[in-house]
Amino acid sequence: MPYPEPNVAGPVGSAEVPLHRLAHARAGDKGERLNLALFAFEPHHYATLVEEVTEARVLALFAHRGASRVRRYLMPGLAGMNLVIDDVLQGGVNGALNLDGHGKTLSFLLLGMTIRLPVASVE
Amino acid sequence: MTFLLGSGAGFSGDRTDAAIPVVAELIRRGQPSALIFETLGERTLAAAHRALRDDPAAGYEPLLEELLTPVLDDCLTHGIAILGNFGAANPDGACRIVAELAAGTERGKASIGRVQGDDIRARLGELDLERWEAENRELPGEEALISANVYLGAAPLVEALALGAEVVVSGRVADPALFLAPLMHHFGWAWDDWDRLAAGMMAGHLGECGAQVTGGYFADPGCKEVPDLARVGYPIIEVEEDGRLVVTKPAGTGGMVTARTVKEQLLYEVHDPANYLTPDVVVDLSAVRVEELGRDRVAVTGIRGKPAPQRLKTTVCYEGGWQGEAEISYAGPNALARARLAAEVLRERLTFRAPPELRSRLDIVGHASVFDSDAGDLQRTLPGGVGGDYRLRLAVEHAERRWVERATQELLALYCAGPAGGGGVRRQFQRRVCTASYLVRRGDVNACATLFDATLFETKMASQRRATHAVS
Numbered sequence: 334m335p336y337p338e339p340n341v342a343g344p345v346g347s348a349e350v351p352l353h354r355l356a357h358a359r360a361g362d363k364g365e366r367l368n369l370a371l372f373a374f375e376p377h378h379y380a381t382l383v384e385e386v387t388e389a390r391v392l393a394l395f396a397h398r399g400a401s402r403v404r405r406y407l408m409p410g411l412a413g414m415n416l417v418i419d420d421v422l423q424g425g426v427n428g429a430l431n432l433d434g435h436g437k438t439l440s441f442l443l444l445g446m447t448i449r450l451p452v453a454s455v456e
Numbered sequence: 457m458t459f460l461l462g463s464g465a466g467f468s469g470d471r472t473d474a475a476i477p478v479v480a481e482l483i484r485r486g487q488p489s490a491l492i493f494e495t496l497g498e499r500t501l502a503a504a505h506r507a508l509r510d511d512p513a514a515g516y517e518p519l520l521e522e523l524l525t526p527v528l529d530d531c532l533t534h535g536i537a538i539l540g541n542f543g544a545a546n547p548d549g550a551c552r553i554v555a556e557l558a559a560g561t562e563r564g565k566a567s568i569g570r571v572q573g574d575d576i577r578a579r580l581g582e583l584d585l586e587r588w589e590a591e592n593r594e595l596p597g598e599e600a601l602i603s604a605n606v607y608l609g610a611a612p613l614v615e616a617l618a619l620g621a622e623v624v625v626s627g628r629v630a631d632p633a634l635f636l637a638p639l640m641h642h643f644g645w646a647w648d649d650w651d652r653l654a655a656g657m658m659a660g661h662l663g664e665c666g667a668q669v670t671g672g673y674f675a676d677p678g679c680k681e682v683p684d685l686a687r688v689g690y691p692i693i694e695v696e697e698d699g700r701l702v703v704t705k706p707a708g709t710g711g712m713v714t715a716r717t718v719k720e721q722l723l724y725e726v727h728d729p730a731n732y733l734t735p736d737v738v739v740d741l742s743a744v745r746v747e748e749l750g751r752d753r754v755a756v757t758g759i760r761g762k763p764a765p766q767r768l769k770t771t772v773c774y775e776g777g778w779q780g781e782a783e784i785s786y787a788g789p790n791a792l793a794r795a796r797l798a799a800e801v802l803r804e805r806l807t808f809r810a811p812p813e814l815r816s817r818l819d820i821v822g823h824a825s826v827f828d829s830d831a832g833d834l835q836r837t838l839p840g841g842v843g844g845d846y847r848l849r850l851a852v853e854h855a856e857r858r859w860v861e862r863a864t865q866e867l868l869a870l871y872c873a874g875p876a877g878g879g880g881v882r883r884q885f886q887r888r889v890c891t892a893s894y895l896v897r898r899g900d901v902n903a904c905a906t907l908f909d910a911t912l913f914e915t916k917m918a919s920q921r922r923a924t925h926a927v928s
Contacts, residue, residue, distance in 0.1 A: 361725030
């Protein structure tokens with residue numbers, strides 16, 4: 334893994350790790366709406382994703398781009414979730430000034446988020 | 457009997473040699489099959505309308521000839537139907553290219569089906585329109601309107617196959633409907649058999665982006681390794697009469713099909729997974745399961761369907777003024793500070809050199825570029841970069857080209873009037889076509905299929921040319 338060992342911090346019994354270590358994701362766009370499909374690499378980390386990757390935290394992560402609403406659809410059968418973010422593409426594929434008008438790179442903005450992992454789960 | 461759906465392209469601009477191993481595998485298996493080219497998105501539909509406006513003979517998929525040439529002969533010989541939305545804004549133009557290519561095959565001709573009815577531009581004013589749920593834009597005025605295309609379902613594509621079409625050319629249809637259509641034609645499923653329709657649509661959803669389900673757009677070194685991306689195999693979806701489906705790819709190709717690659721594509725561009733809207737069925741993925749059956753074989757089960765929506769999505773394209781981009785590089789000692797200074801200079805210049813309604817953005821991009829050799833020696837020997845290599849990018853938008861030119865010219869002027877050591881300026885301008893999404897009543901859409909008659913088409917084009925000359 335390309336990450337340093339997690340630092341034990343915050344509440345006793347948890348460690349902060351980048352989401353990228355536990356999950357993979359893909360972004361898709363329709364107009365000004367972005368969806369981020371997020372899946373735990375290991376099913377036993379799914380509960381942590383549900384706990385940590387909340388609508389409020391995702392909205393805060395994309396607030397600088399004008400995101401107005403996040404809806405989260407849990408997919409326990411896939412150990413994943415679908416995050417649907419409205420008004421986040423600043424014009425979308427045909428109207429943005431951004432190099433990436435589709436917002437395709439934004440899956441990795443999500444994966445850069447730091448989450449708290451119970452220490453017992455840290456390998 | 458199993459029906460095989462092969463993907464030959466997943467977007468406009470996709471690899472043009474991707475279909476070759478797919479067709480070879482379909483022929484090797486000898487089962488009933490179809491080859492699908494999905495080359496039309498919100499971006500490419502707008503681009504096609506822009507192209508058609510500049511040249512009445514353009515407006516279809518620009519890579520059509522390159523995509524079809526390597527496989528057309530084999531598909532015609534082996535009874536593999538080809539379906540594609542490569543007609544884009546000009547299905548007739550695409551049909552003509554297909555007819556020309558077919559003339560060069562061993563057979564010398566092909567039966568070409570053409571789907572019509574997606575273009576509702578002429579009737580837009582009379583139709584009952586609703587705004588699509590995530591759409592904020594007002595419908596543009598008549599003078600700005602360029603096109604309006606409905607996402608058609610599989611029915612007119614099935615009609616084309618029933619007419620005996622070996623190659624089916626469409627414009628705007630829902631991408632997965634290209635895959636559902638040959639299944640409907642082959643299995644004779646009922647149009648209210650919602651679970652089977654949903655399975656067929658999801659076979660299409662999984663296959664429509666080509667390599668995105670077989671290891672493309674997935675690799676992340678150290679976390680998600682993918683073998684031989686340079687030769688990634690495009691998907692083949694095996695579908696049974698009862699709607700069971702398995703995702704696989706041609707033997708001997710790169711990439712991989714795993715539960716992870718399939719899951720990423722399963723929710724791609726999906727919003728509410730319990731209500732994935734398509735023209736022919738509302739798909740419910742809440743109970744979906746993904747299971748690895750073996751190497752590069754993944755089953756997807758638990759797909760359910762609900763009755764089709766009463767309204768169909770429509771993409772409206774309209775004039776979006778002009779966009780301009782310009783870039784300049786700074787590298788070496790203090791490069792970031794110089795790039796930032798350049799951005800400040802530009803920002804200030806634009807306050808008095810361009811009108812206030814000019815929309816603009818400045819990015820600073822970079823790792824290692826301008827110091828490097830053509831062989832990329834520095835990127836190899838200095839993995840940490842070259843101590844700064846930044847590219848300042850200006851993007852602007854305005855209704856008038858002259859202000860876009862003026863603003864980007866200010867970046868060009870950094871050569872002599874900006875910070876030290878800036879280089880490698882590039883500028884470009886383009887006319888913008890914006891899009892908005894609306895919903896029309898299903899009953900207001902009249903989709904149909906006909907067989908393309910090249911002779912008739914040439915006569916029509918000739919009379920159009922005469923009419924144009926008469927006017928000018």
